[in-house]
Amino acid sequence: MHVDSSKFFLIQLCAFSPLYRPLERSSEDVDIIFTRLKEVKAFEKFHPNLLHQICLCGYYENLEKGITLFRQGDIGTNWYAVLAGSLDVKVSETSSHQDAVTICTLGIGTAFGESILDNTPRHATIVTRESSELLRIEQKDFKALWEKYRQYMAGLLAPPYGTPLIEPHVPLRPANTITKSERAVRYMTATRRSPLPAAPPWARPRGKGEESHRLAATWPSCPTPSFVSGKRAGRQRCPQLTLAPMFPVVDQEHHFQDKYLFYRFLDDEHEDAPLPTEEEKKECDEELQDTMLLLSQMGPDAHMRMVLRKPPGQRTMDDLEIIYEELLHIKALSHLSTTVKRELAAVLIFESHAKGGTVLFNQGEEGTSWYIILKGSVNVVIYGKGVVCTLHEGDDFGKLALVNDAPRAASIVLREDNCHFLRVDKEDFNRILRDVEANTVRLKEHDQDVLVLEKVPAGNRASNQGNSQPQQKYTVMSGTPEKILEHFLETIRLEPALNEATDSVLNDFVMMHCVFMPNTQLCPALVAQYPFVPSQGTEQEKMDYALNNKRRVIRLVLQWAAMYGDILQEDDVAMAFLEEFYVSVSDDARMLAALKEQLPELEKILLLLLFLQHKVLLQQFNTGDERAQKRQPIRGSDEVLFKVYCLDHTYTTIRVPVAASVKEVLSAVADKLGSGEGLIIVKMSSGGEKVVLKPNDVSVFTTLTINGRLFACPREQFDSLVEELCKGGMSSPDLPHPPALSDLSLFTLELIYHTFGRHHFKKTTANLDLFLRRFNEIQFWVVTEICLCSQPSKRVQLLKKFIKIAAHCKEYKNLNSFFAIVMGLSNVAVSRLALTWERMIANTARTVRYCRSQPFNPDAAQANKNHQDVRSYVRQLNVIDNQRTLSQMSHRLEPRRP
Structure with a gap:
């Protein structure tokens, strides 16, 4: 995992601005737009040729909250896709906006407006729910795309308006795309056919009683580090296979539970199952490492689904906690209190449907459940109007009929195969709603809620004086x-x-x-x-x-x-x-x-505030001057010296405030170069990933990756930028590392700015950015040092040292460094070194037990080590952060087994 704070924010597609007309776009502009659009959910399934044409004719629009795109009954002129924000879909029985009812919300990745294909009136009114970014395509261009790319668009767009409950004509996914269940079959085959010495311990033959089962397996109790990182990881991988289902229990009585039950592959249920050939064994052996890695990634999701399949009465406290943590990330539940989410965790039911076109419920039926989409999408269909909108992952539906005790206002039809839902039945929904109202206190002024409080358990113990604290307290919900x-x-x-x-x-x-x-x-x-x-x-x-x-x-x-x-x-x-x-x-x-x-x-x-002087000059490159390294937070008014590179990797050094915008950086670069006409600022990582920074971006130097660089170049030369490859042992990473990065108190508020968006506060998050980068630096330092060590015996010693360091960090409550080191050891370039791990498993266990039993003494004397040398080494860690380079080095150390 590579923590990159820039990934938390949507990159606006400024090249789509109405002021920048499609006819004026150069081929370089189209390439930049194409690269950005591929990362947007709305276009992830579009064919490259179709997406390229959209880049030529699309317009970018940024709309404020409350803007009406079109009204019910209007004749359509544009097709839209949501890049950011959300929009309400409103329908009126009388076609009047005064009695319009919001039937659903369109989120990121939603496309709408297909009625322009047949010039039928709009069946709903669309209003921006918040500040939103849209891609707009005019009718003539959209019709031209439809005529030319009908075969690609038919399965990606909602069915035509006016035809309710249409079965999809073209599958949503191409026939050759591997779905998750098909991939699971492929993983099962690779694991089943792997030679026994190479197979994971949990996938080897087991005996039960007097009967021996071919490839009967238990979940891993002692896995090798190259395959499984722990019990929980192993327990999460097997459900991914059992949910397929293709990994049944030998005695046919239980679903997957734990190591006391035996399992075998579905193919082995048949006595005449053919044995794999030598060629198949060799092919599967080559895929085994990738198989286990992908199963690790899919495991948590499968484990979550397995927990949700349990009847509510059989869920343990651990199960409820897993479900609750998942609910924290669901958009439809973001406005609910912690109490309500925990109650929902106890009653939610998992529901899945395999085929697109399945009708969940019809318009006019009695409402019995509330649904939340975990995976897939559904169409909202109204009789006489057809599909009025499409709901995607994270959206909910069906609540209105339960609240008002009214018939369903629309029909819900699955838009694609393999859709997963969370369902709350009416009885549980009403009970939770009653509990919420009973525990809610509202203060009104002029018939408006000005303060809403919820009563929750206080969780306080009795005081020392013997007087018990109140068992209930009120938390603020809104006001x-x-x-x-x-x-x-x-x-x-x-x-x-x-x-x-x-x-x-x-x-x-x-x-x-x-x-x-x-x-x-x-x-x-x-x-x-x-x-x-x-x-x-x-x-x-x-x-x-x-x-x-x-x-x-x-x-x-x-x-x-x-x-x-x-x-x-x-x-x-x-x-x-x-x-x-x-x-x-x-x-x-x-x-x-x-x-x-x-x-x-x-x-x-x-x-203290009136007379405290705070003026710091930061340096992006290390000069060895420790006097500048003071334990104090970085502020937006502080100044920084950093390098801006040109195409030939020469650089100029500029001095600007930490919170300087890209526009100010360009001005400073132009002064140094003597000309700044047509320049853009590009952020490039060591892996070659390039991002064009917007003029209003601030604090750009703190958002660089570990070995990343800022480039200033003309827009037409953007494609000519290439990364400078990492060499041998690497030089100093040349990154600012004030000791203040280890002090969490320095960016308590920056974490809030980052979470809610620093553009809302107009504040810099320089300290938090550098803290995240330090995390990455430590993580890749571990991988770099191990991959640069060519002697197996020294690699074993190095692994031991890193485990000791991690143990000390944990003992000393330095959890940031602890997790960074552990993640570095879990990197695929390290975890695949099976020969190295096999030589030190027993020693590692003894070392870890010893470190846990002995308290860390920071004042203990260091033998044969100069304190200044240690500080200098830690301050200038040699780091390679290019995963491709690290993997190549790892394969040179231990090639694939023949």
Whole structure:
């Protein structure tokens, strides 16, 4: 696994801008667009020739939320595909937008608008649900594509409008495409026919009682590292075969469970099953490593499906946790609370259908279930209108009939073969809905919900004083920012014994407020809350409440300033608020003695922020100067020196702020080169992957891969860029590595910026980017060192050392480095070195047990090692991050067995 933060964000297809007309596109532009479109879900099944024509005639559109593309009854003029965002499909009985009902939502990868082929009116209104990116093709161009590429498009587009419940004319996948079940058969064959010494331990002959079963297998209890990395991995691989089904239990009584049951391949059920020839054995032996790797990748998904096939009453706590973790990633459930998701995990039923065209339910039938699509797609069909939209993986349907206790508003037809669903039956759905409403508290103002709270178990133990904590607490589900702030202030407990619980609640709010309440909104709200006096009660009660409220606001401000630290120095609104707030508290402290104990801490934080000087110059290349390596976070205003390369791999060094945009980088490069007309900035990895950066991208130097480079070149020379191949032992990776990368507290907030999109906050995530890159650097350092070691005995010693280092990292709570080393050892270039692993299995077990039993002592003297040498080595790790190069080196060390 190679962590690449740039993969988390959709690359906009700027070349499709309406200002950049198709007739003006050069062949290089079309190639760039083609490369980008191949990565978009909507076009992953399109034939290359068809996709190339779309690149010539398509328009890119970026629409804000609430934009209506067309209305029901309009004559269509364009076909669309969703690249990013989502759109609502609305249908009205009277063709009036006022009584239109949303019947489904179109997500990424959805295509719609085929009615332009026969000029029939639109059967629904399409409105953007959020800011969305679309590919648009005009009617004349789309008709031309249909006439020329009908054989490719027939199975990829929704059936024609006005013909409900149509059976698909052309399979969604070409006949020669291997589906998952066919691949599983192929894996089974490779494993079954492999020579016994090479076969995994779980796939060797076993005996049961007095009867010997040919190739009866158990799940791996002692696998070799080159095949199986652990019990759980082995247990996950076998379900992939049993679900086919082609790996039945010998006694025919159980599904796959564990090592106490025997299994055999389906072909061996027949007594006359032919034995493989020598040629087939040789061919399967060559495929065995790839087979086990692919089974490892498919295993978790198969394990999940196996758990879901269990009746709800037979699911263990581990099973429920597996299902819950899967539900966290389903788009249709993202708005539900944790409590609801855990209840759903206990009642969800797995349902699968093999054939496209199957009708799940018909319009007008009674609603009995709610469905979520795990795999595949379905068409939503309305009588008299035909297919109104298509739903894909992650979408849900069928909920409206259950909520309103009304007949189904549409029919659902499978659009492709082998579709998987999660189903919630009506009884369970209604019970969960009742529980949710019973545990929900709503605060309304002017008939609008301004605060919605959900009651959940508190999970607190009895306090030291013997007074038990409340067994229930309320979590915020939604609300206006002001009401959420008011609620959190009310929950702050001022008693010293409850500080720990209060700090936890405050941390949640302080860390996440930037998502829904930025500082420009938070600071005025705190100013309004500080002098707040209730309108009811006696004078003494009003004074007590006002005093406690002031203390709560001060407590929140102190925790807020402590968490954000010097980040607030860049925020003029926050600094002005802190100064004004300090003056107000100082004035009140003269009359209210209870405020005096909090005043010194507030004064200390303010002075630190006012007089702290933070100016750092970072360097992309290592100069050996350790004085620049200070333990402090990188800020957007810091400056960085880094290299921008030209086509011939010469470079120019520029100095810009960390948060500089690509446009600013181009300006600096143009000043150095003397000319910048028509230049673009390209990010290229050591594997040759090229990405053209957009002008508004920021903090570009931190998003580079380990041995990646930035290139400045004319657009027409984009295809001429080639990577510089890695040589022998590699030189220094020339990457910035401040020691601050090991301190998680340096990017607590950057993780939030990254999760919700840093473009929403206009903040840099430089520290997090470098932390992720350091993870990759350690991971590939392990693989590089092992693949560069040509002597088997030294490789064995090297493996032992890496395992010891990983054990120390775990003991010392350095989990980032621990997981990086473990993933490096799991890399296919290392795990395939069977001869090396076989020589050190026993020793490794003893070493690991010893390391786990002995606490790590960071102060222990190091024999024969200079501390400065160790620091310099760690700071300048030699790394090859090109997986192709590493695999070639691995095969040179241990070629495939004859």
